[in-house]
Every structure is written in C-alpha cells, then in structure tokens.
Amino acid sequence: MNRGDQLGAGRYTLLDELGRGGMGIVWLAQDSTIGRKVAIKELLLPPSTPPHERQVFEERVLREARTAGRLNDPGIVTVYDVLQESGTTFIVMELVEYPDLADVVAQRGPLPGPFVAKIAEQLLSALETAHAAGIVHRDVKPANVMVAPNGRVKLADFGIAQSIEDPKLTTNGSIIGSPTYISPERLLGHDASPASDLWALGATLFFAVEGFGAYDRPTTPAVIQAIMNERATIRIAQGPVATLVTGLMDPNPQTRLTAAQARQLAEQGREPTGEQTVKAMPVAATVGPPPAKNGGSRRWLAIGGVVVAVAAVVTAGILLLGGNKQQPGTTGPATNPSPAPSSAESQDDNSPASPPSSAEESKTTEESKPDTQSSDNGDDLPTNMSDLQKSLSEAFQT
Numbered sequence: 001m002n003r004g005d006q007l008g009a010g011r012y013t014l015l016d017e018l019g020r021g022g023m024g025i026v027w028l029a030q031d032s033t034i035g036r037k038v039a040i041k042e043l044l045l046p047p048s049t050p051p052h053e054r055q056v057f058e059e060r061v062l063r064e065a066r067t068a069g070r071l072n073d074p075g076i077v078t079v080y081d082v083l084q085e086s087g088t089t090f091i092v093m094e095l096v097e098y099p100d101l102a103d104v105v106a107q108r109g110p111l112p113g114p115f116v117a118k119i120a121e122q123l124l125s126a127l128e129t130a131h132a133a134g135i136v137h138r139d140v141k142p143a144n145v146m147v148a149p150n151g152r153v154k155l156a157d158f159g160i161a162q163s164i165e166d167p168k169l170t171t172n173g174s175i176i177g178s179p180t181y182i183s184p185e186r187l188l189g190h191d192a193s194p195a196s197d198l199w200a201l202g203a204t205l206f207f208a209v210e211g212f213g214a215y216d217r218p219t220t221p222a223v224i225q226a227i228m229n230e231r232a233t234i235r236i237a238q239g240p241v242a243t244l245v246t247g248l249m250d251p252n253p254q255t256r257l258t259a260a261q262a263r264q265l266a267e268q269g270r271e272p273t274g275e276q277t278v279k280a281m282p283v284a285a286t287v288g289p290p291p292a293k294n295g296g297s298r299r300w301l302a303i304g305g306v307v308v309a310v311a312a313v314v315t316a317g318i319l320l321l322g323g324n325k326q327q328p329g330t331t332g333p334a335t336n337p338s339p340a341p342s343s344a345e346s347q348d349d350n351s352p353a354s355p356p357s358s359a360e361e362s363k364t365t366e367e368s369k370p371d372t373q374s375s376d377n378g379d380d381l382p383t384n385m386s387d388l389q390k391s392l393s394e395a396f397q398t
Contacts, residue, residue, distance in 0.1 A: 001027070001042055007090055008083055012040060028095070031080075038080060041091040058089050065091050067135055068158040075126035077146070077156040096154050101142035101208060110211035113241040117269030119145070119153050120205055120244060124266065126155045127201065128259050131194040138192045140200035141181040142207050179220065180213050184227055184251045195253040198262065202248025209237040209245065227251075240268035 001007075005014050011033050018026040024044040031038050043061060045054055062082055069079040081092035101119075105111065111119075123145065130137060137158055146154045179187060183199035186192060206214045214232035217223045232249055234242045244265040247257035257265070 001025070001088075007040065007085060008081070008092075012038070012092065014040065029092075031092075037095050039093045039095045041093060043089045043091065058084070061089050061091070064135060064158070067133060068130070071129055071133055071135070071158065073126050073129040075122040075153060075155055076129065076158065077154050079158070093156070094154075096146045096156070098146040098148045098154070101145040101147055101153075101204065104147050105142065105208060105211055110236050111208050112272075113209060113237050113239070114270050114272050115151065116205055116209045116237070117241055117244070117266045118151055119147070119208060120201070120241075120266040120269070121263065122153045123155055123201055123204075124259055124263050127194070127197050130158055131197070131259075136192045136194060137197050137200075139181070140197055140204055142204055145204060179227070180215050180223055182227070183253070185253055187224055187227060193253070194259070195256055198248050198256060198259065199250075199253070201262075202245050202257075203232075205241075205245050206232055206234070206249065209241060210235060214249070240265045244269060 001014060003014055003016060006012065007014070007029075012029045012031055014027045014029050015037075016028045018028050018039065020026065025042045027040045027042060029038050029040045030036075045057055049057070062084070065079055065082045068076075069082070071078075077096055078094040079091060080094065083090040083092065099107075123140070127137065127140070135158055137155070139157055140155070144156045146156060148154075181200045181203045183196040186196050190196075203214055215223050215226045215230070217226055228251075231251070232246070234245060237245060244257070244262055247265070248262055250256040
C-alpha cells in the first residue's frame with residue numbers, strides 16, 4: 001500500500017505512514033464516512049511464512065480483532081473495523097497520538113512510583129476486561145502502552161501483535177522478535193494465558209520504574225537464559241510498587257500475583273512513599289526507650305505502667321485534697337462562685353465598707369477552720385504511695 005490508496009470501497013484513504021515493524025505498517029488514514037482520522041494497521045507476515053500458516057494467522061487475527069472490537073474500557077485502544085483486501089488484513093483502530101511508554105522513559109528516565117502505580121491500575125483494568133472476554137493480549141510491553149499528558153494510558157494491539165510471534169506460526173518453532181517481555185512458561189512452550197499477560201505487565205512496570213528492561217541482554221539467547229534463570233532485582237522502587245512488580249514477575253504462574261492482588265498493591269502504591277513514612281512515625285514514637293537485651297523490653301513496659309499509675313494516683317490525690325479543703329477566710333465551698341452584689345451594694349460602690357461586727361467575726365472565724373473530713377481522704381494517700389513505691393522498686397529489680 002502507498003499514500004493516497006483507498007480501502008473499504010473508498011471509505012478509508014491512507015494519508016501518511018506512522019511507523020512500521022516486524023508485524024507490519026501503521027498508517028494514518030481518513031474515514032470519509034464519519035469524518036475522523038483513524039489508524040490502520042497493515043499486517044504483514046514474513047515472506048518465508050508457509051501458505052497454511054499464513055491462513056491460520058489471518059483467521060486468528062480476524063477472530064480476535066472482531067472480539068477486541070467489542071471490548072469497552074478506557075484503557076483499551078478501540079478496534080473499529082477489520083478488512084481483507086488483496087490478500088492482506090487491515091485493522092482499523094482508534095488513533096492515539098500519544099508517545100508510548102518506551103519513549104516517555106527514554107526522555108524522562110525512571111518514573112516516580114506513584115505515577116507507575118496509576119499506570120498499573122489502568123493497564124490492569126484493560127487486561128481484566130480483555131481476559132473476561134476470552135482475549136489474551138500476548139504482547140504487553142512498553143511500546144504498546146500509550147501515555148497521555150494527563151496520565152491516562154491506553155493498551156494497544158489486543159490479540160494482534162503477538163499472534164505473529166506465536167511459535168505455532170513458524171516452521172522451526174522460533175519466536176520472531178525480542179522475547180524480553182515473554183513469560184518463562186511461554187518460553188517453555190506453554191500457551192499464552194492471563195497469567196502470562198500479568199508477567200509481561202510486571203516486566204513493563206519494571207521498565208517504567210527502573211528505567212531499563214529487567215532482561216535486556218545483547219542477544220536473544222542471553223535474554224531467554226536470563227528470564228529462565230534469574231530474578232529481577234528492584235533498586236529504585238520501594239514499598240507496594242516494588243512488591244507489585246516482583247509479585248507479577250514471579251516465574252511460577254501458580255504463585256504469581258492475581259489481577260485482584262495486583263490491583264490492591266497498585267492502589268496502595270499511589271500514595272507517595274514519604275507520606276507513608278510520616279504516617280508510620282507516630283506509632284514508632286510511642287514505643288519509648290530502645291529495647292534492652294534479655295527481656296529488657298518487658299521491664300521497660302512494666303516500669304512505664306507503674307510510672308503512669310503513680311502519676312495518676314498522685315494527681316487524683318492532689319485534686320481530692322484540693323477539692324475538699326477550704327481556703328482560709330472563705331465562707332463557703334471553694335467550688336461555689338462568689339455571690340453577685342446586691343442592689344444596695346451596687347448603688348453605693350464608692351462608700352467605705354463598714355467594719356464587721358463581732359458576731360460576724362466569730363462566724364467567719366468558725367467557718368474558716370479546716371474541714372475535719374478532708375483529713376480522712378489525706379490519710380489514705382501515704383498508704384497508696386507506699387504500695388506504689390514498692391511496686392516500682394520491684395519492677396526495677398526484675
């Protein structure tokens with residue numbers, strides 16, 4: 001095909017070539033019926049592909065592309081149409097004019113953990129939608145993740161790109177293209193599955209957060225050797241994001257994180273690590289002195305409990321004594337507020353106060369004497385203090 005060629009009985013006009021690779025060519029095209037620009041993927045197999053394998057490939061692409069066209073998720077590049085003309089298959093798709101994740105990391109370097117966690121949530125939603133419809137992506141990798149400026153992402157090539165790399169479509173059993181994002185079980189010859197998509201997602205997130213591919217090697221045999229025998233090491237990511245990546249890249253599909261488990265970690269990873277540390281600090285601050293050896297931690301806890309009890313009882317005793325004793329010279333309980341001045345007193349505020357009579361002096365003297373009942377409460381305090389001092393001494397000795 002060339003610029004200016006038309007497809008679909010003249011509905012689609014090819015405007016420009018957007019890119020090409022081992023799977024074919026992607027064209028920018030104009031949909032004259034709806035009046036919008038679309039992306040058209042021209043699928044091309046290697047010339048050496050036998051005719052019967054070419055037919056298997058075309059049938060599979062048609063089937064899965066039609067199924068992908070029914071998927072409805074914000075994180076999925078929508079498939080609009082499937083065409084077959086002149087022996088070639090064309091997939092008409094939503095035009096997404098965003099850079100892919102590989103380009104974003106190449107420009108910015110490793111991405112922050114919370115941002116990668118948000119990417120993971122959206123990709124998990126897209127994969128869960130596809131898996132529920134019976135579609136396995138087979139080619140989750142940074143080049144198929146489109147990243148918008150606002151942080152939204154879209155996953156492209158559902159059931160299309162990796163079909164070309166399926167070992168069953170080649171005569172010698174080799175895999176076309178780089179296997180960097182192919183799970184260990186697939187390299188052993190097992191069929192693609194939702195679990196293998198999740199492994200590829202983990203490898204894609206590793207690339208985003210670390211800035212390089214976990215199994216980037218100079219040759220394909222070295223890549224396969226690394227995937228089968230090495231475990232990826234996280235150096236930059238921390239907390240839930242690190243757990244998410246390593247859990248998804250578990251080489252055993254039986255113990256690998258499920259989509260639900262991965263989603264929970266991704267939700268936790270959206271919070272910056274610094275905020276998680278701050279939230280944990282108050283809990284650690286209440287522990288007190290560092291624990292000593294040979295049961296020292298229990299001793300500190302016992303001492304702390306006794307000290308708190310001493311402080312509580314002493315405070316209670318002071319309040320009790322203060323609440324029952326009367327201040328000298330007062331005519332009523334300390335807790336009663338002073339009575340408001342009478343109207344007569346308020347009318348002659350400037351007149352000198354008359355001295356109290358002898359009867360009033362006697363009454364005041366008698367009322368100002370300490371209440372004998374307050375001494376009963378005070379007599380109990382030394383006994384309690386003695387008991388607490390004994391307990392405190394025993395706690396230190398233990």
